[in-house]
Amino acid sequence: MKSCVLIKQVPDGDSPVVIADDQVSLKGEGITWTTNETDGYALEEALLLKEAHGGEVVVCTIGKDSALQVVKDALAKGADRGIFITDPKFDNLDSFGKAAIFAQVLKDENFDLIFSGLQSDNSSNAQTGLILAEFLGTSHATMVIGTEWIDESRIKVNRELEAGWFRWTELDFPASLTIQSGINKPRYASLRGIMLMKKKPIATVTAEDLAMDEIPALSHIKKLYVPRKTKETVFISGSPEEIVTQLTDKLENEIKVL
Amino acid sequence: MKIFAFIQIDDGVVNRLSVETLTGAQKLAAATNGSVTAVVFGAVPDDLKTYKVKEILNVQAAELEDYSPLYYIEALSRIISSESPDTVVFGHTYQVRDWVPRLSARLKLPFLVDCIGFKTDDNFTVTRQISQGKINADMAFENPSLISFQSGAFRADEVESGTAEVRAIALDLSAVPGTIRPGEKYQQARGSVDLSHAKVIVSVGRGIGKEENIPLVKELADALSAELGCSRPVVDYGWLPHERQVGSSGQTVSPKLYLALGISGAIQHQVGMKGADTIVAINKDENAPIFEIADIGIVADLFEIVPKLTESIKAKK
Ligand SMILES: Cc1cc2nc3c(=O)[nH]c(=O)nc-3n(C[C@H](O)[C@H](O)[C@H](O)COP(=O)(O)OP(=O)(O)OC[C@H]3O[C@@H](n4cnc5c(N)ncnc54)[C@H](O)[C@@H]3O)c2cc1C
Numbered sequence: 001m002k003s004c005v006l007i008k009q010v011p012d013g014d015s016p017v018v019i020a021d022d023q024v025s026l027k028g029e030g031i032t033w034t035t036n037e038t039d040g041y042a043l044e045e046a047l048l049l050k051e052a053h054g055g056e057v058v059v060c061t062i063g064k065d066s067a068l069q070v071v072k073d074a075l076a077k078g079a080d081r082g083i084f085i086t087d088p089k090f091d092n093l094d095s096f097g098k099a100a101i102f103a104q105v106l107k108d109e110n111f112d113l114i115f116s117g118l119q120s121d122n123s124s125n126a127q128t129g130l131i132l133a134e135f136l137g138t139s140h141a142t143m144v145i146g147t148e149w150i151d152e153s154r155i156k157v158n159r160e161l162e163a164g165w166f167r168w169t170e171l172d173f174p175a176s177l178t179i180q181s182g183i184n185k186p187r188y189a190s191l192r193g194i195m196l197m198k199k200k201p202i203a204t205v206t207a208e209d210l211a212m213d214e215i216p217a218l219s220h221i222k223k224l225y226v227p228r229k230t231k232e233t234v235f236i237s238g239s240p241e242e243i244v245t246q247l248t249d250k251l252e253n254e255i256k257v258l
Numbered sequence: 259m260k261i262f263a264f265i266q267i268d269d270g271v272v273n274r275l276s277v278e279t280l281t282g283a284q285k286l287a288a289a290t291n292g293s294v295t296a297v298v299f300g301a302v303p304d305d306l307k308t309y310k311v312k313e314i315l316n317v318q319a320a321e322l323e324d325y326s327p328l329y330y331i332e333a334l335s336r337i338i339s340s341e342s343p344d345t346v347v348f349g350h351t352y353q354v355r356d357w358v359p360r361l362s363a364r365l366k367l368p369f370l371v372d373c374i375g376f377k378t379d380d381n382f383t384v385t386r387q388i389s390q391g392k393i394n395a396d397m398a399f400e401n402p403s404l405i406s407f408q409s410g411a412f413r414a415d416e417v418e419s420g421t422a423e424v425r426a427i428a429l430d431l432s433a434v435p436g437t438i439r440p441g442e443k444y445q446q447a448r449g450s451v452d453l454s455h456a457k458v459i460v461s462v463g464r465g466i467g468k469e470e471n472i473p474l475v476k477e478l479a480d481a482l483s484a485e486l487g488c489s490r491p492v493v494d495y496g497w498l499p500h501e502r503q504v505g506s507s508g509q510t511v512s513p514k515l516y517l518a519l520g521i522s523g524a525i526q527h528q529v530g531m532k533g534a535d536t537i538v539a540i541n542k543d544e545n546a547p548i549f550e551i552a553d554i555g556i557v558a559d560l561f562e563i564v565p566k567l568t569e570s571i572k573a574k575k
Binding site for chain 2: 166169218
């Protein structure tokens with residue numbers, strides 16, 4: 001079985017989120033970059049399936065120079081090779097543009113399964129894996145929280161629905177799966193894995209290699225701003241002791257739960 | 259603007275988010291001198307006929323009676339091509355997540371997802387949240403477009419009532435490939451914990467750091483005679499069982515007090531707890547979205563507050 005995992009590099013949850021002067025982008029300063037959370041679960045699921053049924057796991061990202069790191073991290077965890085798509089022309093793509101490029105790069109690889117996280121932590125469009133399925137003509141399933149291999153041409157996946165409901169769905173290969181968090185317990189890279197990573201191949205792909213030009217976005221940001229609060233929040237401040245005294249008082253006398 | 263509102267039917271019942279979205283569609287129609295057409299796959303529930311819309315477009319094919327993405331995509335793709343709406347709006351349900359992105363690719367239309375509102379003042383824009391709800395983005399695009407609205411973006415009880423004629427369109431979908439075969443839906447066996455009736459919930463998020471710290475919040479919950487709840491990552495990591503998860507893929511709760519500790523307040527968490535009478539949030543990040551819905555906010559390190567709070571409450575009892 002041949003699998004591809006799409007991985008995106010995103011700012012980690014503690015990074016500052018500051019609007020740039022142009023009001024349509026975010027400042028890059030002080031950001032710690034990391035692998036998108038659900039992409040990590042997607043990689044683990046691909047590795048588990050490979051360990052059980054054989055095959056190859058390829059990781060692929062589109063990003064700036066720094067994004068090479070997410071490919072390396074995935075290789076250190078056990079992926080076999082990487083594809084790093086990078087070009088200034090690809091810096092401002094939306095989901096549609098990214099999927100178009102992934103389709104161009106991946107179409108001749110004939111993957112049985114394409115994994116991605118169900119959405120990114122920063123832009124949260126939750127679309128790339130599905131648009132790619134359309135471009136490559138594969139089957140698809142979103143919010144996958146379990147997989148069960150059937151044979152060389154089919155897989156069963158458990159899809160999460162709202163409020164504790166689920167639905168198993170059978171898919172023909174090739175299939176594009178978007179993975180929900182909690183499907184597995186992602187591994188850490190071992191020291192051995194990190195050593196092995198250094199010998200694994202990473203192919204770098206640019207716009208020229210693909211004979212592709214900038215792909216106009218179907219939508220663009222007109223203005224970014226900090227949300228206006230809709231609720232009057234009473235903030236309690238002071239030393240921990242003062243906070244605890246005030247809060248206890250409110251719990252007792254206002255909210256009346258003591 | 260010629261607006262189509264896709265109405266999701268779950269087991270014969272109109273999805274609540276679809277009703278909210280219909281409210282949004284009516285408001286958009288009012289702002290643009292436009293019209294709203296409700297689009298329904300399969301049987302039309304009677305209550306849908308009590309809402310104010312220009313007409314109900316009832317798309318009929320045997321394959322549409324139960325959800326299956328490739329049939330849904332093909333059906334709506336043909337409807338959009340033949341009827342030429344300016345925009346089609348959806349509720350941002352898990353089902354919509356599963357098929358509308360692919361529909362947008364087929365038709366090469368922009369799909370603006372999980373929007374919290376729209377503006378028509380100079381150009382038509384929609385507002386999305388990015389960076390985990392910390393930033394709003396007004397998005398510009400060309401119609402025709404596809405737009406999904408977040409739970410709570412509009413109110414179901416503000417939907418205008420009226421009458422509507424049903425126009426049926428029968429489609430032949432026999433050529434759609436059967437490469438995706440959904441099985442039966444099932445519900446996870448209910449655990450022993452029922453948070454929906456809890457009076458007080460102490461809820462813990464990723465900010466708790468590690469499993470070894472869970473007893474800290476457990477003690478606070480015990481002192482308050484409260485149930486322990488949590489956000490999704492706490493369940494994903496195996497620190498607490500799924501039956502304690504609050505949110506769109508967990509439980510919906512409405513306690514007298516919801517005390518959120520180290521929870522950022524993502525929309526998927528909020529939909530499960532915003533009905534609480536009083537929300538108290540402790541978070542070290544003053545920009546955490548939880549403070550947008552909290553009644554009482556404390557910007558602090560939870561480890562400095564929680565043990566002392568437990569002691570202080572015990573002393574009162
Ligand atoms: C389809 C879908 C369904 C989902 N369903 C659910 C669901 O049902 N329930 C749910 O909860 N989520 C759900 N999620 C996930 C959701 O989007 C968020 O990722 C999740 O709620 C974040 O959990 P959190 O707030 O605990 O973690 P984070 O977002 O990582 O927030 C941790 C917070 O802790 C604070 N913090 C850290 N250390 C401290 C400290 N020492 N003291 C005080 N504060 C501290 C940080 O400032 C931060 O705000 C779903 C997501 C998707 C896409």
